[in-house]
Amino acid sequence: LNELGFDVDEIELVEAGEGSRLRLTTRVAEPGHHRRLLFARTGLDVQEKQARRLLADIASFxxxxxQTTRRPVPEAVxxxxxxxxxxxxxxAAIPAGLRGRLDDAEVFHEILEHRWFLSEAAGKDIGTASAANDYLASVLPAVPGDLVAGAVLPPS
Incomplete structure (x- = not known):
């Protein structure tokens, strides 16, 4: 839905006879909507695609x-x-020698993607911490150090 320019405004799970129905209310998302929303909630200034992914992670959290407290939790909280x-x-877990290879938000965004792939392979959710440990040990070290937007390369 996000890639089509829509955002989910409301999600409702409705009991229907012998099962349940999921009802989504959509709305058209303005360009930069997710970026502004994430900034307002967290102070993180990221790209739109990253903002969508981070907002989805916040919603999941x-x-x-x-579920664990058995009570509503405000979005801001x-x-x-x-x-x-x-x-x-x-x-904070990014090793000093690997800092700056990618923007922090891009590292986190990639860790969420890495988590998805590892969870699919494991057949269960492996969690963000495990995915981060694996990503920081096996993926980030292979990323060239000059990929950050605005990085200046020394003359050859």
Whole structure:
């Protein structure tokens, strides 16, 4: 839906006889909508595609919090806790020698993608921490050090 220019405005799971129905209410998303929304919630200034992925992770984290606490969790609370408990520890774990190869948000975005692939292979969710450890040990070291936007290469 995001790639078609829509955003999910509301999700509702409705009991219907012997099963459940998922109802989505969509709305047209303005260009830069997710980027502005993520910035307002976390202070992170990232690209639109990264913002969509990070907002999805925040929504997932919020669902986890609501499931474990058995009560509603405000979006602002979930975003703040996600920033402090998920995002910042992952960024802090980047080894000093690998910092700057990619922007922090791009590293986190790639870790979420890496998590998806590893989870598919394992047949279960491996979690962000495990995916980050694997990514930082096996993927990021192979990334050339000059891929950050605006990086200046020394003259040859």
């Amino acid at each position: 919020r669902g986890y919090l609501e 979930a975003a703040n806790r996600w920033l402090e408990e998920i995002y910042q520890p992952v960024i």
